[in-house]
Amino acid sequence: MLIRNNFFNDFFGDMFDDPFFNRGYAPQTQLMKTDIREKDGQYLLEIEVPGFTKDDVKAELKEGYLTITADRKEPVERADERTKYVRKERYYGTMKRTFYIGEEITENEIHAAFKDGILKIMIDKPQPKKIEEEKTIIPIEG
Incomplete structure (x- = not known):
C-alpha cells in the first residue's frame, strides 16, 4: 500500500509539473x-x-488615485490525515490595483456595484471648465 501511495503522489506531482498543465x-x-x-x-x-x-x-479614492483592494482569507480546515492536496491554485490573500483618475474627481462622482465576481465602477467624466475672459478696459491717454 505504501508503494502504491508513493506511485500516485509521484504520478500526480509529475503530471501537474508538466508544461502542458502550466501553460x-x-x-x-x-x-x-x-x-x-x-x-x-x-x-x-x-x-x-x-x-x-x-x-x-x-x-x-485618495489624491486622484482610485485603488481597488480585494482580500480573501484561506478557510481554516480541520486536519484530516486521509486528505492531502496535490495542487492548490485558488488565490487567497490580498491583491490591489490602482488607477489614476485625476484630482478633480470626487467620491460623489463615482458609483460602484458588485455582482457575480465583477466590480463595476462608473466615474462621471469631468466637465470642462468654462474660462470666462475678463475684460479689462485700458485707459487711453491723449
Whole structure:
C-alpha cells in the first residue's frame, strides 16, 4: 500500500509539473483583469474579482488615485490525515490595483456595484471648465 501511495503522489506531482498543465499559468497577471469603456459621459470600469464577495472588495479614492483592494482569507480546515492536496491554485490573500483618475474627481462622482465576481465602477467624466475672459478696459491717454 505504501508503494502504491508513493506511485500516485509521484504520478500526480509529475503530471501537474508538466508544461502542458502550466501553460499560461501566471497567477499574478491573471488577477483583477479590467475593461474600461467610455459611454454617455461616464467611464465604466469592469474589474474581475472571481471568487471574492462584495465584503472582500474595497474601493478607495485618495489624491486622484482610485485603488481597488480585494482580500480573501484561506478557510481554516480541520486536519484530516486521509486528505492531502496535490495542487492548490485558488488565490487567497490580498491583491490591489490602482488607477489614476485625476484630482478633480470626487467620491460623489463615482458609483460602484458588485455582482457575480465583477466590480463595476462608473466615474462621471469631468466637465470642462468654462474660462470666462475678463475684460479689462485700458485707459487711453491723449
